[in-house]
Amino acid sequence: MPDENVEAGNRREAAVETIQREMTVFARRARASAGRLHPELSLVSYTLLGHLEEQDACRATDLAAHYALDKSTVSRQVTALERAGLIARRTAPDDHRVQVLHLTEAGTAILAKVTERRRDVFHHRLHDWPEADLLRFAEYVQRYNRAAEGE
Template identity: 55%
Template structure:
């Protein structure tokens, strides 16, 4: 059985490779999108929209970073701002129709990549892998 340090090094190396691929894929989806801006757009879709402060809290970023990233999304026409109905001074950020189209295409591409990558995995292996990823991400 491998030593724990070797195993942890392998996990770190493989997760780093995964992150590099994710950054590369974000740039392929749209040349002006970073992984952070893409992730924010994806989060806005998943939540139905939220305030910039909610994005900062979710991604553990400062408000100025979120402001710069959302400015990019807005300049590209991928998000819209709406008055927050609960606090008329605030704004809710939501994906625009172009943003939703971009996300739908990205999800389609990502699904095709996953289906190809996992072709040789049986259902039990996939279920185990999914549970491990959930467990890892739930740990914070």
């Protein structure tokens, strides 16, 4: 029995190492492909625009907290997106001291364009996967991301 437990522990450790390595490769490829899909829109910018679309609007501090980013990093990104005409600041209706970020028409359009390109890439990469594998993979990625939310 002890040998079986050790062997199971070794298999589990090897699996975790493989997942860590492959997730790192995935992240690197995601950053690199973001630049190719739309050179003016970094992966961080794409992510921030997507969050603004999902939330309809939010404060820069909300973005920083949600993505666990430094406020200065978000501030630079927000300034660049604002200069590019992709987002606009508006005063919050309930508190005039608060600036809320909104997507502009140009921001919505570019986000839709990049999202469609990204979706096409995923469809291409996964086109020959059996449906059961796709469903299982989607479930595992969601499960992993839910587990990471509390960190």
